[in-house]
Amino acid sequence: MDNHLTPQQQDLLIEDALKTFPLAPMPRSITPNVMARIQTNTRPAIVTLNDFALSLVIAVCIGAILFALQNLPAVAVMEFRKQSILLVQGFLVNARWLVPSMMFGLASLFVALTIPYLGRQLMK
Amino acid sequence: MPDNETTLIQKAQKGDHDAFAALVDEHQRYIYNLALRVVKDENEALDLTQETFVRAWTALPNFKGQSQLRTWLYRIVTNLCYNRLPALRRSLTDFGDDVMEDIPENNLTLGNPSHDFESNETRSYLHHAIEELDENYRLLINLRYQNELSYEEIASTLNLPLGTVKTGIFRAKAQLRNALATLEDSWTTT
Numbered sequence: 001m002d003n004h005l006t007p008q009q010q011d012l013l014i015e016d017a018l019k020t021f022p023l024a025p026m027p028r029s030i031t032p033n034v035m036a037r038i039q040t041n042t043r044p045a046i047v048t049l050n051d052f053a054l055s056l057v058i059a060v061c062i063g064a065i066l067f068a069l070q071n072l073p074a075v076a077v078m079e080f081r082k083q084s085i086l087l088v089q090g091f092l093v094n095a096r097w098l099v100p101s102m103m104f105g106l107a108s109l110f111v112a113l114t115i116p117y118l119g120r121q122l123m124k
Numbered sequence: 125m126p127d128n129e130t131t132l133i134q135k136a137q138k139g140d141h142d143a144f145a146a147l148v149d150e151h152q153r154y155i156y157n158l159a160l161r162v163v164k165d166e167n168e169a170l171d172l173t174q175e176t177f178v179r180a181w182t183a184l185p186n187f188k189g190q191s192q193l194r195t196w197l198y199r200i201v202t203n204l205c206y207n208r209l210p211a212l213r214r215s216l217t218d219f220g221d222d223v224m225e226d227i228p229e230n231n232l233t234l235g236n237p238s239h240d241f242e243s244n245e246t247r248s249y250l251h252h253a254i255e256e257l258d259e260n261y262r263l264l265i266n267l268r269y270q271n272e273l274s275y276e277e278i279a280s281t282l283n284l285p286l287g288t289v290k291t292g293i294f295r296a297k298a299q300l301r302n303a304l305a306t307l308e309d310s311w312t313t314t
Contacts, residue, residue: 017250
């Protein structure tokens, strides 16, 4: 007797097996565990207390800088400007290579920072 | 989406714990089953199911109802499975989309009562073969046949191209066909 199934019969058997593959019974209900966890894990609010605290610190810092700048003596402001101009001129005259080097270094640093992320993506 | 479920979702979005518990009761078996078929470990599957619903609770206010809740939950549990099995995502995308055809899905009508016993035996054998498939195939097969998602819904859930989903299911069936051929060989040799 030829026991070989035709391709159509094979397909039908496979379809039948796939459609009748049983759902695994749950060993226990997880509803109580889930409900216990969501009672303690409250949904994050749109703006949290930490956001307010951080905003306050940043605002105070910006205010302090502005206040300090407004209240500097005129001589100090002039000295500050003079030193800034001298610094820029110093760079331009003595270290023309420094700015591109720093830019290149920063670019390299940013590229290096992406390596862990790219590694994770490749591992997926 | 059933009206009742829509109401439950709306209540849960407003913070109603009882409504959310009802949703958990309704869907947990399917989520657990999907997780179990992928990770093949009962305790891990329970953990994943629990984590899925905790995340769903947190994200529920953002659920706009554009997809069905169950599809949304499948997406969450699948992402959790990706985290547990980092190679799973890559193995799915590696399918490519070169095979677009599929086995026609007909009802079983072998038409010969003498085949009944043999069919039951074959069915059990194939069920075992399904369990032995790789995790990526088990995930696709489970979403297609046990959770009854369309190819498009699976593609959307797994964030894969439609062709990749079809290719994956086609190859899973090809593996089952090979398993069936092995069984047939055992018939002829005995």
